[in-house]
């Protein structure tokens with residue numbers, strides 16, 4: 001199953017920004033690096049401002065809906081549903097958002113929407129994930145993440161998130177703490193229909209100085225920042241399926257932001273990152289390219 005998915009997966013992060021190696025400082029290619037960095041700065045788009053430092057926002061990462069969802073705060077049960085990105089950006093336009101009140105509250109900012117289901121960490125439990133049917137407005141299913149999940153915050157700079165969820169080209173994932181893994185992130189692949197666990201990996205990525213992470217094409221990218229302030233950069237990449245060659249793994253910088261991110265989630269439909277930083281809802285546009293098959 002995983003092997004078939006692996007072959008179908010064609011995207012990798014394009015190397016938008018490299019950290020120029022010191023020995024290349026005089027290299028003409030340096031100009032190119034700087035230009036590429038500039039491209040990243042331009043690709044940031046603040047689409048809305050909400051006062052709360054914590055929260056998440058997203059589109060359905062597995063369906064065709066244009067709807068945008070806003071979940072304000074790190075513990076709440078109110079979900080705001082906007083018709084599309086435009087109504088999300090222009091607060092005053094009619095129709096206003098639809099208010100959905102969940103029967104349970106979420107914890108942290110790791111929620112995802114996948115194929116009309118909202119998946120979230122149930123507040124007050126250490127490791128329960130709720131699968132909520134947004135159309136029927138009912139709890140569809142629930143599961144317990146094993147292996148010490150939810151006992152500690154995953155990221156040092158985002159202390160309310162104990163379980164982070166992610167969707168990429170391969171489906172649904174959870175990022176969480178583990179038993180005795182000494183601050184290393186654990187990655188678990190979840191089967192979204194049955195909520196069964198497909199596999200868990202102890203990653204080499206540390207929780208120290210981490211603020212967020214996302215999955216893209218089966219690869220985990222962890223964003224770090226020293227003391228929660230910029231620069232925010234990906235310094236740990238974990239490739240559990242072995243689909244990406246070492247030299248293709250990016251060293252990606254994010255545009256300077258005053259605070260750490262509350263969440264950064266990839267959406268495989270539009271290949272953008274949806275992020276929350278200091279109350280701002282941000283889109284980071286990514287460049288992706290087709291991956292050459294491994295020999």
Ligand SMILES: *[C@@H]1O[C@H](CO)[C@@H](O)[C@H](O)[C@H]1NC(C)=O
Nearest residue numbers: 072073075076077078079080
């Ligand atoms: C929950 O969210 C709603 C609207 O987003 C807000 O009015 C309310 O104060 C929040 N409740 C808590 C406990 O934060």
